[in-house]
Amino acid sequence: MNTLRNALTKLLNALAGISFIAMVALTCWQVFTRYILQNPSSWSEELVSYLFAWASLLGASLVTSERGHMNIPIVVDRMPAGARKVFEVFGELIAFAFSLIILVYGGVQITQLAMGQTTSSLGVAVGVFYVVLPLCGVLNMIYTVLNIVDICKSTADTKKEEA
Template sequence: MNTFRNGITRILNGLAGISFLAMVILTCWQVLTRYVLQNPSTWSEELVGYLFAWMSLLGASLVTCERGHMNIPIIVERFSAPVQKLLNCLGEVIAFLFSAVILVFGGVQITTLAMGQMTSSLGVPIGIFYIVLPLCGVLNMIYTVLNIIDILQGRTEEKEAV
């Protein structure tokens, strides 16, 4: 399981890093075209916005992997070990359900709906950029299941990024 988790995490780190690097390059391009060439690039500004959304959602999946999502440990730590396990599992189940309903189910619906609309500057279907919603939903669901397995096996510490 650890090898599987580490493989997915490495891929996510790479995609998030590539997204960030592309955003930096495209933003520099925007500044160059706007202030030096006096001919602003509209397509790069639009692409940076979509890449930012991708990077944010991929980063949220990485946070889910590390069990770094929102929780209140000061309250959980006041309970006995079995209750702590139960509460930690409950938190993961809530994250799983959120990912399944909002990101996967809602993401598939909005992606399908948006495939008929084109971006203004890039001329590609907007749904292409929305694919990240169900993708990250599935990744979050995988990570929450792996987290529940870890919790039940007594490995409750937060995961370190790979």
Template sequence: MKQLRNALTHLLNGLAGVSFLAMVVLTCWQVVTRYLLQNPSSWSEELVSYLFAWMALLGASLVTSERGHMNIPVIVERLPGGLKTAFSVFAELVAFAFSAVILVLGGVQITSLAMGQMTSSLGVAIGVFYIVLPLCGVLNMVYTAMNIYDIVKGNIPVLPTSEEDSLVDNLKKEEA
């Protein structure tokens, strides 16, 4: 399971990095063509906006893998151990359901509807760019399933810890 998580995370990091690099190059190209050549590129701006959406959704899947999405653990921290585990599993199940219904089912519907529409300057079906929705939905579902397994097995903390908490714990250990 850990190997699958690491492989998916490595792949997503690479894809998000390539998207970011392509966005930087295309934005520079847009500036050069607009201001130096006085003939703006018609397709690069549109492609950058689609790449940004891809990068954001891939990044959201990466955050799901690390259980790093925003949470407010004030109440959960005060629960006894078994209830903390149950609440954490419940939170992961909610994320799983959201990914299944909104990203996968909704994403498949909107992608299939958009396959008949073409982008204005690229000449590509808009649905091609919307494929990221169900793709990231499936990735989120895989990650949340792995998170649930790891929570139940005790492989990861019930509540995600912040970097600040880790720093404080390390300082306390050094002082002792």
């Protein structure tokens, strides 16, 4: 399980790094064309905004891998260990349901709808840029399952230590 998590995390980190470098390079190109060449590059601005959206959603998947999504620890931390584990698993199940319904199902729907539209500057189907929604939904679902397995293992390990 850790092999899968590590491989996905390395891939997402690499994509985030490449995306960031591309955004910086394209923004520099945009500034150069606007102020030096006096002929602004509209396609680079559009591509940077799509890359930013991709980087944000892929970053959200990385946060899910680290179990860094929103929670209210002040309530859960005061509970006994058994109840805490139940709430941790419940939180992961909520994240799984959100990823399945909103990101995967909704993402597929909007991607299909947007395939008929093209971007103004790039001339690419808008749906291509929306593919990140179901992709990140699937990644989040994988990570939440791995998180639930880790939570359950830590419960089993705790019981072994107590015995």
